[in-house]
Amino acid sequence: MTGQMTQIDREALDWLVRVNDPAFEAWDDWQAWMAADAFHAEAYWRLAESEAEAVEALKAMPVVSVQRVMPRRASGLPRRSAIAAAVAVLAIGGAWVGWSQRAQPWIIETAPGETRTVTLDDGSSVSLAGGTRLVLDRKNPRDVDLEAGRALFEVVHDETRPFVVQVADATxxxxGTIFDVTRLEGGARVSVSEGIVRVDMQDATETLNAGDGALATERGIERREVATEDVAAWREGRLSYTGETLSVVAEDLSRALNVPITVSPEVAERRFSGSLSTTANTSTQVSRLAQLLGVSIRADREGWRLEP
Known part of the structure; x- marks a missing residue:
């Protein structure tokens, strides 16, 4: 960095040093500082990039080069001091390498019935449905673990850094696309509205284009067609299905309505096609869903149960 260091640069450098400390825990404060001013984030990532370049240079520097360039002197003190200094620099560099490569978990959660959209540093965004838990790495937010719930990903394409979502046993x-992912009790569901997504699971691989979907379970990857306009419809309170089982529909409704919903075995595998609104008030929701799904809904303090 050239020129006089500004106050923002000094603050950014202070945060960079603190964030690289393995004991750092003030993630909320760091995120608030980054979001307070666009120049904060610009200064921070500029310094972080310079740090990464310095670390790479230190990693590539052979230790013996210090010994080759030192002139021979009568006294051994300068030579030993130079070697000690070089070792100290390399040790510090090694510490920076360790800190910079250390995973920095970033957990994003929503309560059942809550929705939230998060924008990542690369411009990609993630919309979380209710009851969702995402685990990211602040050093590499393009590597995501969907531990629970449902999320819509709108990803900025980067050929050098693929965006990877781990959900259940599927990767x-x-x-470079827009796709929706749900972690189900028995696996994962993915629907693509734009671009391409590759689904890998054990020995099976499927490539999904816009209008394609898949259900990944222990039985393998089951391809299906989806309407592209329906992929993100849940953000507006509409759940759309084509031949989906009531057990899966119940999982989606539980997240959207913040109501525990179970399904009796007699109707769990029954298929449903159509759209359901999640914006109606509770007093009318039960009767409306019962009519649309063709079931009886028993509601009590424990939640709702779909029955024949």
Whole structure:
């Protein structure tokens, strides 16, 4: 960095040093500082990039080069001091390497019935449905673990850094697209509205284009067609299905309505096609869903149960 260091640069450098400390825990304060001013984030990532370049240079520097360039002197003190200094620099560099490579978990959660949209540093965004838990790495937010719930990903394409979502036993690699992912009790569901997503699961691989969907379970990857306009419809309070089982529909409704919903075995595998609104008030929701799903809904303090 050239020129006089500004106050923002000094603050950014202070945060960079603190964030690289393995004991750092003030993630909320750091995120608030980054969000307070666009120049904060610009200064921070500029310094972080310079740090990464310095670390790479230190990693590539052979230790013996210090010994080759030192002139021979009568006294051994300068030589030993130079070697000690070089070792100290390399040790510090090694510490920076360790800190910079250390995973920095970033957990994003929503309560059942809550929705939230998060914008990542690369411009990609993630919309979380209710009851969702995402685990990211602040050093590499393009590597995501969907531990629970449902999320819509709108990803900025980067050929050098694929966007990867781990959900249950499936690995989804995005090639610059918009796609929706749900972690189900028995696996994962993915729907693509734009671009391409590769689904890998054990020995099976499927490539999904816009209008394609898949259900990944222990039985393998089941391809299906989806309407692209329905992929993100849940953000507006509409759940759309084509031949989906009531057990899966119940999981979606539980997240959207913040109501525990179970399904009796007699109707769990029954298929449903159509759209459901999640914006109606509770007093009318039960009767409306019962009519649309063709079931009886028993509601009590424990939640709702879909029955024949």
């Amino acid at each position: 989804l690699t995005d090639l």
